[in-house]
Amino acid sequence: MTKDSGIPAAREPMSKQDTKLRVKNFDEVALGYSAHQAIKEASRCLQCEEPFCISGCPVNVDIPGFIELITEGDFEKAFYKIRETNGLPAICGRVCPQESQCEKLCVLGKRKEPVAIGRLERFVADYVLKKGTIKADDVAESNGQKVAIVGSGPAGLTTAWDLAKMGYKVTIFEGFHKPGGVLVYGIPEFRLPKAIVQQEIDSISRLGIQMKTNMVIGKVNTVDELLQNGFNAVFIGSGAGLPRFMHIPGENLNGVYSANEYLTRTNLMKAYLFPEYDTPIKSGPRVAVIGGGNVAMDSARTALRLGAEKVFNIYRRSRTEMPARVEEIENAQEEGIEFIFLSTPVRIIGDEEGWVKTIECVQMELGKPDRSGRRRPLPLLRSEYTIEVDTVIVAIGTDVNPIIPSTTTGLNRNQRGYIIASEATGQTSKQGVFAGGDIVTGSATVISAMGAGRKAALAIHKYLSDQRRKGR
Amino acid sequence: MAYISEKRELTPEIKQLVLSAPEIAQKVKPGQFVIVRCGEKGERIPLTVVEQDEEKGTLSIILQEVGNSTKKLGSLEKGEEITDIAGPLGNPSEVRNFGTVVCIGGGVGTAMVYPVAKALKGAGNRLVSIVGAKNRQLLILEEQMRKISDRLLVTTDDGSCGTHGFVTDALEKLIADGLNIDRVVAVGPVAMMSAVCRITEKQDIQTIVSLNPIMVDGTGMCGACRVTVAGETKFACIDGPEFDGHQVDFEELLRRQRMYLEEEKIALEKQNSE
């Protein structure tokens, strides 16, 4: 008899909105577990004495701990167990790539399906959010020191939350009119409802954190000025930012969007509710999305919901190399997105008025592995073909936004322009300045940004404690 | 939030608002703009900062009511608030002593060229200004421009004020009269900026234009504002908004500005019906 005998091989399925209906609305696709399902799934956990799953979590949530509380039916306690180290569980339960983190290391996963940790996390978070009563966290006595956080994405929010709990006076400066970073402007409503994001942000900023929106640091104040004007330390969590284009002919035709613009118009500015909301979007009946990551999947699925009849996803490698989460690829497939692998656009052709009409692609084959370890796509001679489309969405990644790096003195950057910061502490080349999240790693994940934020908060605490000691 | 401390009607369609925005007022330089948003369902639109008062913590914007958002903004009264204002955005204008500078403003573009002209005058340039409008009623900032300029030329399309004709006619006249021009700064409708550039290119006079593509964030994040300059894609909000006019693809700019014509009409109809 092994330890896992008697445990169902398959995890408890989570119901989803019907495919036909969901492509016509922006409501959440995945519907979450019922209490009964959650307890059933939680009972699959082996409660390992030496749990590997925890080490797969960048913020080290006590996974077996919270799961055990679910089996006992104490969902609130389970929630606060997660919240010991994770301030955004309803968000993480929805968007984390658990399959490559905690769930990947789940011992049960060796022979059966791993425990659905993410779904359980989401369940307890939703349970408490629905009741509307997140207890305020304990806050240490104020130590009088001030920390400025630049950017209110997962990295900034996490750093702010941890520091506020340690007794620092924290101010978050956010360039947009709304906090949340990619959580509000990038990831679509149907995957991550904005009301939930707002609730979790509120639960964090309640700790006396001052949230200053519309503050583009580097423009209104520089990081140097923040340090001169009374902040004892600064954390930069400004994200990756600048959309990359393909630099092919026709890329500035009307109807060509960066995924950032397409998603920002839709999510942050609510263009899907135009004209109730003022911001418009032009999304045609035939849409081509270029790229193979989460951002491409989100754009393609958004296009459907904006009324597209046909959405093509054009990716230069094959399905195996797609960086998007498996679950999202499956969702996209279910919804009828047509995948075109091993293809890359070479030019976009417009009509007489300058609107996108066709996209010309060339077929690719996979050669030897490149630096990323994935096989390098190479164009096949004379394999050009065209597809009629009205809208093109370019989702091929981002570069560094220059505003902060170019206005901060003494901040070292790597060749690609990202801020160089210690992985263990977030310390940059500039004294008192720490950084983490996408601005250091390039586009990564919500949870890795949060992990970086936690480490930076600890390092900032250590740095400022030393200063206080010296000062006395 | 920014509170409106003053409102002036320059013409029935062009309004000046003085806003309390102390942090931005401290920082803004000629040529920079702000992004404002009116109401929780509002869109983000860019507007140039015309003047600021660091002590009072205010700045002034001048807007022409051309559509839904500018009309909403224009209907706000003194004492009311603008939901969001972010800035200063974009790069400041290059200000130094070039020698003789001709600053050209067309329509509401006069409001955008005014702060740059003033700074150029302050830097010791000889300043010749040309302001133009469709007619006398639409002419703005004439007095202010006169005050800072060594010489001011006014043109109206219908001849109701100043010389009958376009700002480009006045510019050609200056050139024909033998004025030695070291730099031209032109802000206004795309057609005007493009026409100015065609003239100055022949004379090899460096010409700076301030581009006004559609924007969303104004911080380099979306690429809505992309323009082609010297064959390369640039983001007007972080690489501009000022560019070497001789290198700009104006046709593309004009085309991209028209991307939402249909939606603009719908939004306006909705506003009118409310």
Ligand SMILES: Cc1cc2nc3c(=O)[nH]c(=O)nc-3n(C[C@H](O)[C@H](O)[C@H](O)COP(=O)(O)OP(=O)(O)OC[C@H]3O[C@@H](n4cnc5c(N)ncnc54)[C@H](O)[C@@H]3O)c2cc1C
């Ligand atoms: C469409 C999309 C889908 C994604 N899906 C997933 C997913 O399913 N799972 C997952 O784990 N990850 C996903 N990611 C990646 C994930 O969202 C990011 O890795 C994560 O948000 C990075 O967090 P961050 O805090 O570093 O930066 P961001 O979330 O980018 O936040 C940075 C914030 O800083 C602000 N800012 C920038 N410059 C300034 C300035 N000068 N002054 C003031 N504020 C500034 C920005 O406005 C923004 O609010 C997705 C990303 C995108 C774009």
Ligand SMILES: Cc1cc2nc3c(=O)[nH]c(=O)nc-3n(C[C@H](O)[C@H](O)[C@H](O)COP(=O)(O)OP(=O)(O)OC[C@H]3O[C@@H](n4cnc5c(N)ncnc54)[C@H](O)[C@@H]3O)c2cc1C
């Ligand atoms: C850097 C910059 C500075 C500007 N400064 C001024 C100024 O000082 N005074 C002034 O009156 N106008 C200025 N504009 C133009 C102003 O932003 C537009 O007139 C305004 O956005 C129109 O919005 P609307 O809803 O009223 O009109 P709409 O009916 O929506 O559009 C009318 C026209 O305005 C343009 N436009 C629409 N939406 C946007 C947008 N989000 N961003 C930019 N342009 C848009 C379009 O080309 C459209 O054809 C500036 C533009 C830029 C880019």
Ligand code: FES
């Ligand atoms: S307005 Fe978004 S990048 Fe310029």
